[in-house]
Amino acid sequence: MLELAVKGNKWYWGWMVVLLGVIGAGFGLYLMQLKFGLGITGMSRDVSWGFYIANFTYLVGVAAGGVMVVLPYYLHDYKAYGKITILGEFLAIASIVMCLLFILVDLGQPMRALNVLLYPTTNSVLFYDAVVLNGYLFLNLVIGWNVLEAERNGVHYQSWLKPLIYISIPWAVSIHTVTAYLYCGLPGRHFWLTAILAPRFLASAFAAGPALLILLCLFIRRFTNFDPGKAQIQALAKTVAYAISINVFFLLCEVFVGFYSNIPGHMDHLKYLFVGLHGHGALVPWMWASMIFMATGIVLTVTPATRKNETSLMIACIVIVLGTWIDKGLGMISGGFVPNPMHQVNEYAPTMPEIGITLGVYAIGALVLTVLYKMAVGVKEEIHD
Amino acid sequence: MKNSRRRFLQIAGVSALGLGAKPVLNAFALGGGKGYHVASGEDALTAEQWAMVIDTRKLQTAEAVEPIIEACNKIHNIPTAIDNKNHEVKWIWEDHYHHVFPDKTNKFLDEAVEHKPFLLLCNHCENPPCCRVCPTKATFKRESDGIVLMDFHRCIGCRFCMAACPFGARSFNFRDPRPFIEANNKEFPTRMKGVVEKCNFCAERLAIGKMPACVEASNGAIAFGDLYDEHSVVRELLKENYTIRRKQTLGTEPSVYYIV
Numbered sequence: 305m306l307e308l309a310v311k312g313n314k315w316y317w318g319w320m321v322v323l324l325g326v327i328g329a330g331f332g333l334y335l336m337q338l339k340f341g342l343g344i345t346g347m348s349r350d351v352s353w354g355f356y357i358a359n360f361t362y363l364v365g366v367a368a369g370g371v372m373v374v375l376p377y378y379l380h381d382y383k384a385y386g387k388i389t390i391l392g393e394f395l396a397i398a399s400i401v402m403c404l405l406f407i408l409v410d411l412g413q414p415m416r417a418l419n420v421l422l423y424p425t426t427n428s429v430l431f432y433d434a435v436v437l438n439g440y441l442f443l444n445l446v447i448g449w450n451v452l453e454a455e456r457n458g459v460h461y462q463s464w465l466k467p468l469i470y471i472s473i474p475w476a477v478s479i480h481t482v483t484a485y486l487y488c489g490l491p492g493r494h495f496w497l498t499a500i501l502a503p504r505f506l507a508s509a510f511a512a513g514p515a516l517l518i519l520l521c522l523f524i525r526r527f528t529n530f531d532p533g534k535a536q537i538q539a540l541a542k543t544v545a546y547a548i549s550i551n552v553f554f555l556l557c558e559v560f561v562g563f564y565s566n567i568p569g570h571m572d573h574l575k576y577l578f579v580g581l582h583g584h585g586a587l588v589p590w591m592w593a594s595m596i597f598m599a600t601g602i603v604l605t606v607t608p609a610t611r612k613n614e615t616s617l618m619i620a621c622i623v624i625v626l627g628t629w630i631d632k633g634l635g636m637i638s639g640g641f642v643p644n645p646m647h648q649v650n651e652y653a654p655t656m657p658e659i660g661i662t663l664g665v666y667a668i669g670a671l672v673l674t675v676l677y678k679m680a681v682g683v684k685e686e687i688h689d
Numbered sequence: 690m691k692n693s694r695r696r697f698l699q700i701a702g703v704s705a706l707g708l709g710a711k712p713v714l715n716a717f718a719l720g721g722g723k724g725y726h727v728a729s730g731e732d733a734l735t736a737e738q739w740a741m742v743i744d745t746r747k748l749q750t751a752e753a754v755e756p757i758i759e760a761c762n763k764i765h766n767i768p769t770a771i772d773n774k775n776h777e778v779k780w781i782w783e784d785h786y787h788h789v790f791p792d793k794t795n796k797f798l799d800e801a802v803e804h805k806p807f808l809l810l811c812n813h814c815e816n817p818p819c820c821r822v823c824p825t826k827a828t829f830k831r832e833s834d835g836i837v838l839m840d841f842h843r844c845i846g847c848r849f850c851m852a853a854c855p856f857g858a859r860s861f862n863f864r865d866p867r868p869f870i871e872a873n874n875k876e877f878p879t880r881m882k883g884v885v886e887k888c889n890f891c892a893e894r895l896a897i898g899k900m901p902a903c904v905e906a907s908n909g910a911i912a913f914g915d916l917y918d919e920h921s922v923v924r925e926l927l928k929e930n931y932t933i934r935r936k937q938t939l940g941t942e943p944s945v946y947y948i949v
């Protein structure tokens with residue numbers, strides 16, 4: 305099927321060249337980071353995880369979000385999704401590739417990354433995270449590739465795939481649960497120390513993943529001869545509507561517990577994020593933007609008229625992707641480190657090289673996604689000819 | 690005699706745990722930093738769980754704590770010349786009461802307490818969350834005496850332990866620390882960029898029968914001994930004085946006690 309990815313018009317190749325350029329620049333910056341150390345980032349003794357881990361966390365969500373098309377199709381026999389499960393699976397592959405790269409660029413000694421497997425440490429959540437992420441990547445590669453190939457040959461996919469497909473559904477939930485457990489089991493990090501963190505991560509994932517998928521479907525319909533389908537997009541939109549509402553509900557639960565109990569440890573991080581603490585408030589405008597984005601997303605996806613109109617749906621999906629990215633990416637990770645364990649405020653902001661490396665990783669993800677989608681769409685076009 | 694034993698301590702790249710798989714690891718170990726051998730000579734000091742009692746009544750001013758911090762910095766090759774606050778490496782340092790004990794701060798506090806310096810260092814917790822989260826066992830609690838140690842050759846620099854430590858006791862080498870070491874001690878390994886480090890309760894000194902450097906430099910203000918030996922100096926002090934610990938409600942069981 306790879307041959308489908310090497311046939312393309314000038315837009316396709318132009319896009320690839322742009323991506324390769326960004327990847328090249330990001331790689332150059334990464335070499336700089338390797339030479340100097342993580343000191344070229346904005347991270348510090350107090351905020352010891354930053355942009356890389358934030359984007360990692362967000363993309364685990366996008367990867368898990370792919371299950372929102374797989375599950376209805378295979379478990380509820382919702383036939384319409386048969387057309388687009390492959391898009392969900394391929395989106396998951398590209399996201400996991402980015403996740404693994406973000407972990408790698410975040411390591412102080414990346415050449416030793418394999419130590420995680422050489423000294424398997426079963427009390428470390430990071431060990432399980434490595435296992436579930438790689439497992440999910442593997443599952444989606446095997447399933448996606450074989451199902452697509454079978455579709456191309458006009459046959460039913462191999463029966464041994466069926467158990468793998470069923471396993472992949474809870475597995476998707478597991479990747480984001482384990483990722484939340486990285487944070488929510490740490491004593492003394494009150495912002496994360498909440499049982500609702502994993503559910504909240506999942507809610508935001510099931511909003512962001514399908515929202516991104518809708519945008520990709522709209523793009524594919526506009527620029528290729530394959531139409532993912534109106535009914536499919538509408539069904540996805542309903543998933544987004546529920547998930548984004550639940551996500552905001554969970555956030556409000558956190559706010560209630562923090563402020564009604566009036567326990568400083570629980571309030572301080574939220575205060576830092578939304579109103580600033582001890583005169584520091586770099587994230588305040590971002591967090592409010594995120595709230596406005598997510599609220600707009602809720603209004604547009606819950607209201608039937610704006611959900612059915614694909615232009616307003618597109619706007620809704622864009623603001624939901626942005627809103628959840630700020631919420632989970634920017635706020636969740638660095639917000640958890642401020643104030644520090646000594647209740648001092650030491651803020652974090654990513655540096656230019658850090659952003660450059662991040663863009664490089666995103667470009668690799670986009671490249672993987674482009675190639676995979678090119679093949680998927682190519683097969684779909686062949687069949688419908 | 691002492692000297693040769695000390696040199697023996699410098700043997701590279703071997704630490705107490707995971708000796709079996711070490712050859713595989715060495716293939717991945719980069720940089721020139723040396724691990725330290727934690728085997729002990731015949732006059733090594735031993736304990737079930739080392740603990741420390743800091744008598745802050747005897748440490749009223751910045752001048753009183755300075756030589757203590759300096760003693761540690763010097764013998765452990767701490768890169769004290771790093772001027773970027775974000776990249777600071779600290780094993781033992783000082784701060785105000787309300788930062789050290791944020792959960793025990795009254796609005797109106799004894800003025801002397803409010804203004805005197807408090808020493809901070811790794812608590813060598815009995816239930817250390819840093820060790821619980823480490824994906825490589827690069828940081829581990831030594832069974833024999835409860836010291837929480839680091840294997841600088843195994844650490845992948847994921848900084849999970851920094852997120853897990855509720856006391857801010859850990860530092861990451863955001864850059865090569867070697868150009869920033871002011872007093873180079875040839876008998877203790879320097880670290881490389883990309884690994885985490887922290888106070889080791891002077892495991893290398895205990896192994897040759899010496900008390901930790903900070904204890905030695907404290908003029909009797911810091912006591913060190915076995916928490917589970919009821920005749921040890923720390924137990925005597927705990928018996929006779931009211932002591933507090935940092936954030937003990939989190940259940941990590943810090944082994945550093947403060948007399949206020």
Ligand code: SF4
Nearest residue numbers: 811812814817819854
């Ligand atoms: S003080 Fe922090 S670094 Fe030291 S043992 Fe306790 S949790 Fe670990």
Ligand code: SF4
Nearest residue numbers: 823844845847848850
């Ligand atoms: S930074 Fe090193 S010591 Fe800390 S958790 Fe990661 S591997 Fe373990």
